[in-house]
Amino acid sequence: MASTEYTESATRGDALLEVEDLQTAFFTDKEVIRAVDGISFDIERGETVGIVGESGSGKSVTARSIMGLVESPGRILDGSSIRFDGEELTDKSEKEYRKLRGSDIAMVFQDPLTSLNPVYTVGNQIKEALRLHQGLRGSEATDEAINLLEAVGIPDAGRRVKEYPHQFSGGMRQRAVIAMALACDPELLICDEPTTALDVTIQAQILELLQELQEDRDLAIMFITHDMGVIAEIADRVNVMYAGEIVETAPVVELFENPRHPYTRGLLKSIPGNNPGKERLSTIEGDVPTPNEPATYCRFAPRCPEAFDECEKVHPVPVDVNDQTDDHTAACLLYPEDVSKEQAVETHREAANESEERI
Template sequence: MSTVDEKTAGEHLLEVEDLHVEFRTRDGVAKVLNGVSYHVDAGETLAVLGESGSGKSVTAQTIMGILDIPPGAVTGGSIRYRGEDLLAASDNRRRELRGESMAMIFQDALSALNPVYTVGFQIAEQLRLRRGMSRKDATKKAVELLDQVKIPNAKQRVKEFPHQFSGGMRQRAMIAMSLALDPDLLIADEPTTALDVTVQAQIMDLLDELRRERGMGLILITHDLGVVAEVADRIVVMYAGRIVESSDAYSLYKQPGHPYTEGLMRSIPRLDLKGQELETIKGLPPNLLAVPPGCPFHPRCPRAEERCGTEVPEYHQLGLGRISACHFAEEMMSRG
C-alpha cells in the first residue's frame, strides 16, 4: 500500500521519540504530551486519533516548530526529520524546513487564510519569496496547483477571496498552498472539520491521491475512525497525552487492543444499526492539570479493575509493530 522513496530507504522520514511537552499556566503545569513516539515513512499514511485534548495537534505543532512558547515547553524527547534532530536545530533552519520539506494543513481554513488577499496571491507569495519566481510565473503556478486539487475554473478562482469559496473549496485551497513548495511530509490537522459527509470523502480521496502521486509521507490527525478507514496504513490512538495503541490499520479495525479504541469504534454510525441509539464513551477526558493516577482512561473504562487506578500500564506487544497500553490487552485480543 505504501511506496518508499529510495533516498529514505532504511530510515524513517520522520521519527518522534519519547516526546514530552508541558503547558505552564497560572493554575499549574499541564503535562500535555507524556512520552509520545511514532514515525512515518515516505509514501505512507499515518492516522493519529483521539478526542479533543488528547495531544494530537500539540504533537503536530511541535513537529512543525510552531508551538507557542511560552506557555508550551518541550521537556524531553527528540524529533528527527531524515535523521536531523529538529529540536536541536536553529530557528532559521526550522523556517527553512517549513513549507520546503514539511507542510501543515490547519483545521479551520477560513481562519488560516488571510481574508484581505486573494487565494491566488496567498499561494503565489511563497513561490515568489522561496523560489524567486516572478509574479506572473507564481500566479501561473498557483492556477496549476488549484487545478491539481480539483477546483473548477481555477484561472478565475485564483482571483477570488477566501469568503467567496465554500468550506470544501477553502480546504482544497489550503491543500494547494501546502503543496506549493513540494514538501516530503504533509500534516493534515482535522482536514474535514465542519464539512458535510460527501465533501469529507472527497477531501480524503484527494489527500490520498496526492500522497500516492508525490510519494510524500502523510499524517492525518482526526477524532473520527470512520474518516481514515480507507486511507490509513497505520494508526496511533492518543489519550491524555499518551499513545494508548499503535497498529496497522487492518488489525486495529479487525480487533482493537485497547478499551479506548474499542469505544471509539463503537461510536461510529453504522447502517446495520439504523434506528438504534449511538454508543458513546461515558464521561469526559481528564483535566491535564490533574490526570488521575494509574491508567488515565480508567474512570471511563468499562473493563477497569482496582489495579487500573494505581498502576500505569506498560506497553504490551500484540504482534509485529502493534502495541497497547492496557493491563488487559492480551485478554482483549483473546476473547474480543
C-alpha cells in the same frame, strides 16, 4: 482504505519522521498541563499515519510540536526528540525552523479561514509561498499557482486565481489551502482535522484528493481526526491517543478488526454504522481528563469498563499485544494477552520503573 504500497519502497527503521518520548507541557499559574506526555511514533515516506482520539487527547498539540508552533506558556520538554529525515528538530532556532516549515513539512488546518488572508487574492497567497520556497516570480509564479489550483480540483483555475477567499465555498477554500501547502513541495503533510467543518460529500472529495496527491508526489501524511470512519478511509497505520498518551498502535485493518485497548473499542462502538438496530449510540461515559500530573496509573481507568484494582496503581506502557504481532501495541495492563494478568501487570510495572530511573 489507504494503499499499503509504501511497505514495498520503505523499510521500518528508515522513517521520514521519528518522534520519540515527545513531551509538551503548558505552564500556567495554577498547574502544569502535560498535553503530550511521552509519545513515540514514526512515519515512512509515502505513508499515511492517523492520529485519532477525542477532543483534548493531545492530537493538535502533537502536530504543533512537530511544526515548531508551540507558543508560551507551552514548551517541548528536555529529553523529547523529533527527527525529520534524520535531523533533530527540537534544538533548532525559530529562524532555522522557518526554513524547514513549509518547504519540507507543511500543515493543513481544520478551518481554512485561519490560513487564508481575507485581503489578498487566493492566487497572491499561493504565489507568495512559491516565491519563498521555490523562488518563482511573475508570470512563472502565476502559471504555477493556476497549475496547483487545477491539481487540487478547482475548476476554471485561471479565473479563480484572481478571487478572494470569501468568494470560495468551504470545500474550495480547503482545496486552496492544500494548494498553498503543495506550493512548498513538502515531503510531509500534516492535516489537522481538515474535513471536520465540511459536509460528508465534500469530505469524501478532500480525502480522495489527498490520496491522489500522495500517489503523485510520494507524500507522507500525518492525518489527525476524531472520526474513526475517516481514519478507515485514509490511514495505513493508526495511533490512538488519550489524555496525552498513545494507548494503541496498529495497521489500520488490524485495528478495526482486532481492537485491543478498551478505549479503542469504545471509539469503534460509537460509530453509527456499528450499531445496526439499536435505538441509541454506544458512548464512553465521562470526559477526557486534563493530564496535570505525572501518570502513575491508567488515565482511562475511571471510564474503563474493564478496569481492575491495579489500573489505579500502575501506569501502563505500550507493549506488544501478544507474541504473534510485533506491529500492534497497546498501553493496557491486560496485555501481553498470552501471559497471566499478574505477569502482564508486572511487565508494565517494571517498564514504568525503568522509565522513572532514566528520568
